[in-house]
Amino acid sequence: MSASSLVAEPPREYLYLPALVELLETILLRHGCSAEVARSLAQNCAQAERDGAQSHGVFRIPGYLSTLDSGWVDGKAVPVVEDVAPAFVRVDAANGFAQPALAAGRELLVRKARHAGIALLAIRNSHHFAALWPDVEPFAEEGLVALSVVNSMTCVVPHGADRPLFGTNPIAFAAPQAQGHPIVFDLATSTIAHGDVQIAAAKGERLPPGIGVDSLGQPTQDPRAILEGGALLPFGGHKGSALSMMVELLCAGLTGGNFSFEFDWSRHPGAKTPRTGQLLIVIDPGKGAGQGFAERSQELVRQMHAVGLKRLPGDRRHWQRERSGEKGIAIACQQLEQLRELARKQ
């Protein structure tokens, strides 16, 4: 028996996805979101919780609410879609959340991608506080390849620098597979996500070496030192740093959104959501080598398994999704009671 199996798990209650979506939707409506925005964020957040994404599931709800209460984000924003070129769609999220902005531009984006073989969706003036895979996975379920990047807030020291500048800047990719679920990965370009630093700090846990630095730029394994004036490092040294720089260029330089260092939320105490930009690139693989892309994906996966690979990116989420589908999504009773209290509050 391992030491960790002796530590008691907190009591949990099981909720199916629609019930969790409804609960979160009620909370968001009570904090000033329009029906459309509340639905979109609730679905996104509940799906992350269902798939076991601790750092971007219901853990994020207090941050959404304090941001809405601070007036930093517009929970009722109506995104403006611009058809700017044969393969280019621009969306001004109007200082609202990124997910409704993506939903607003999605149909035009897919139409253009199917017509031209490739299309871009450039979102600016948007707040992304969530996991990125829900933005790309649905495209692959429709047979398309999708890549998305989003920048966040300054908390990562570029490789070779001595102060933070970049955000945790994730990259997500999705491709169809002939049988089985799409191939999807979604990763922060920092050593770990900022959300995981917060979770470690809340649990009083230490981090592995090489994750971040304290306010003096010295290596630290204390998550609080990273959160309180310190910073994260890019994953993979100069390579992750270059990818993070690319994310800044695509999400801010290209879309007209803010770089991670550009926005100032200091006059909105409680604001947690970065006001930046997001880029999506969607490709119709049928315009490439022909109709066989999904079969070729499957062959690649088969060969990866043949050389001994047991876990592909996305597998853990799907195992968790299956479990949640059977038993419901496990949420700590105390956390669920807090959510129900928020839903009851006028």
Ligand SMILES: NC(=O)C1=CN([C@@H]2O[C@H](COP(=O)(O)OP(=O)(O)OC[C@H]3O[C@@H](n4cnc5c(N)ncnc54)[C@H](OP(=O)(O)O)[C@@H]3O)[C@@H](O)[C@H]2O)C=CC1
């Ligand atoms: N909105 C924002 O600004 C930001 C959001 N985020 C979000 O935070 C989340 C967590 O990011 P991060 O901590 O980097 O994610 P992880 O390091 O946990 O995982 C990154 C990717 O690698 C896969 N993976 C992990 N371990 C293995 C393994 N042993 N073998 C094979 N594949 C593996 C994961 O698949 P699987 O999912 O199946 O485990 C996932 O696709 C992401 O959803 C990201 O979008 C992060 C930064 C900023």
Ligand SMILES: O=C(O)C1=NCCCC1
């Ligand atoms: O976990 C992270 O890193 C982030 N998630 C949501 C947006 C800010 C950064």
